[in-house]
Amino acid sequence: MYTQDQLKAMVAEAAKDEVLKHMAPGGILGVGTGSTANLFIDAIAPHKSHFAGVVSSSQASTERLKKHGFNVLDSNSVESLPMYVDGADEIDPQGHMLKGGGGALTREKIVAHLAKTFVCICDGSKQVAVMGQFPLPVEVIPMATAQVTRELEKLGGTVTLRKIKGTDQVFVTDNQAWILDVAGLKITNPVELESNINQIPGVVCNGLFARRKANVLLIGEANGVRRQTYS
Ligand SMILES: O=C[C@H](O)[C@H](O)[C@H](O)COP(=O)(O)O
Secondary structure (H helix, E strand, C coil), X not given: CCCHHHHHHHHHHHHHHHHHHHCXXXXXEEECCCHHHHHHHHHHHHHHHHEEEEXXXXXXXXXXXXXXXXXXXXXXXXXXXXXXXXXXXXXXXXCCEECCCCCCHHHHHHHHHHEXXXXXXXXXXXXXXXXXXXXXXXXXXXXXXXXXXXXXXXXCCEEEECECCCXXXXXXXXXXXXXXXXXXXXXXXHHHHHHHHHCCCCEEEECXXXXXXXXXXXXXXXXXXXXXXXX
């Protein structure tokens, strides 16, 4: 039986093989954020010469990539990316994802939107029939926090302003915005919910990656890594 950390390391290795196989040398890779993405960054580090550069989805990933000596490019300098590799907090049977547990959802969505192929890497605990067990992160402009909270409550969720773990300090994103975590949703139509939440004035972005879902899933399970594709 593998531990969750071992499963994450295994999918990170599998993702390294996936990008080296499918990306020609000299390409630019999109890189996600989180504990699984960190392991992926470490796995590709010995192969950094394969990539002309990388586009990062957070300050934390940028720092890690730079420490490894990667050429980190501004997303404005890139028109498209062959691949983007990132973790998820939940993924449903269609490949729709819920992300943002680490607060990087907006930049992740920007970089993912540039990519032809989204490779989702996670351990088996993230695969769910219906998303919503994990609270849905919604990034908001601070002055809109109260009114966005009221709108999200109308959807049936319990809304909490994210604080830095173990403190009473508000968590501030890389974009100087705040995050509302919405618990208790049963997300049966993620494409519609993603669009509806984005219509609320003051919402920067929400953690549903349904309109731009995963193309490939590398998932760590009891028997090892399973590869799945979505049409
Ligand atoms: O903001 C964070 C990201 O969406 C992560 O991809 C997600 O939270 C999964 O993170 P981890 O690999 O640490 O479980």
